[in-house]
Amino acid sequence: MCDDVLWNFLMPDLQPNQFHPRLKTIDSKLITLKHASLIATWIDRKEGKPYKHTDIPYDFSLLMRGSRDGYSQQTLHQRCGGQAKTIMLMKIKSTEEIFGMYISNIWSNTSSARSHDSFMFSFGEGRDTKDPVLSRVRAAGYDLALSRGQERGMDELEMFKISPKTVFML
Template structure:
């Protein structure tokens, strides 16, 4: 491909890039940082776009790689200017500073030993990167901890505005405020962002799973068993009448996650009664043993959700939580199929989320 580029065989270069992306994406991922570096050094646009799409969703692929400090400046700029980069802004700043220092081997190791000339060297090195940092999205704590020690590499007016904004966000400033990065966040000790995106794809009945950065829902943690307790009263106190609820549970001693989605919620005032919905489902997420996730949608809507005074979350008695750490799976009744062969599963932990539409996506 490099030879084809050398002889300006652009059509062949384009075909070779497409072939690699469509047929050898796993190999590209295994050699990600090298491929990414090469794509910028030789201007392979299709490979650049492929890699950028991967980095947006999985920034650690490049930022945590051993080759990060050798990344071409153009590559770093192309990454940090992405609005949907799934990385907190204080981390973006950390990596940019790390990269800038790595380009200047003679800078003192200890920041306390830096003189004005050293800051000017770093400022010059990062002149094309610094405009893409979302300074006004960084917490006050991180401003003082991370930004302030390097204030000399920033324009004085920008430093003034950062401090002013941190104290009073409503006050007018002259510096440009870049839009917040469109980051999908979920506070879970059980499911990953990828798994959350799969669940929301089922909610919206999408045939193709949402990409992480395009997940249209926020996950607000309502309950975590290991923190709040596993008793039924805890569930009812925290989850009563909450709508659009996702329940996930980690099975003890197994790499298995089960759960369900309830759009209408559970209600204390409807004890020992079923609630009707066409949109609930239960599931078991894929793992090393289960190659594909198991999705089981409700087939008897009038028996989709059951409000039981002695149980926690209950999906029509097909999947429900008994007192303590026990989830039960009955024979198929209200839902399409079983999500687990065993009838009783002891869990390590479980979480309940209320989801809502994300803004600015």
């Protein structure tokens, strides 16, 4: 892409190559880009069809993975404390169900934040996206807690920072 921009600057009459959407990935053992498209659609409260995976307006940056970093509250707060706009994903051992939540406010172990933008969701068993369940917060102010996740049947935990994509204009 940089070469195309440079050639366009040096030789403006030259016919540019057609830009094709870049193959995007998400560093997750739990969800695919199809899931991320749905989550981004829910964050934006967009009605109708979800974003195409090439049009997701957010970056999903992995902050924590339980199997890599541990499941303790201390680890959660060290890696995710002070972060706003995060997604927490959990996979249940016995059912393979994937549950998640979007937290719009800053993670803090000393205070609870109130928000009407947060929501919870489920993708059912495995990586199915056919019948997702979305539950929006109606009364803000619920606290979230992570305690002994592996002992309670959690197979995997991932936490992502959600940030707007950087767009380069040509």
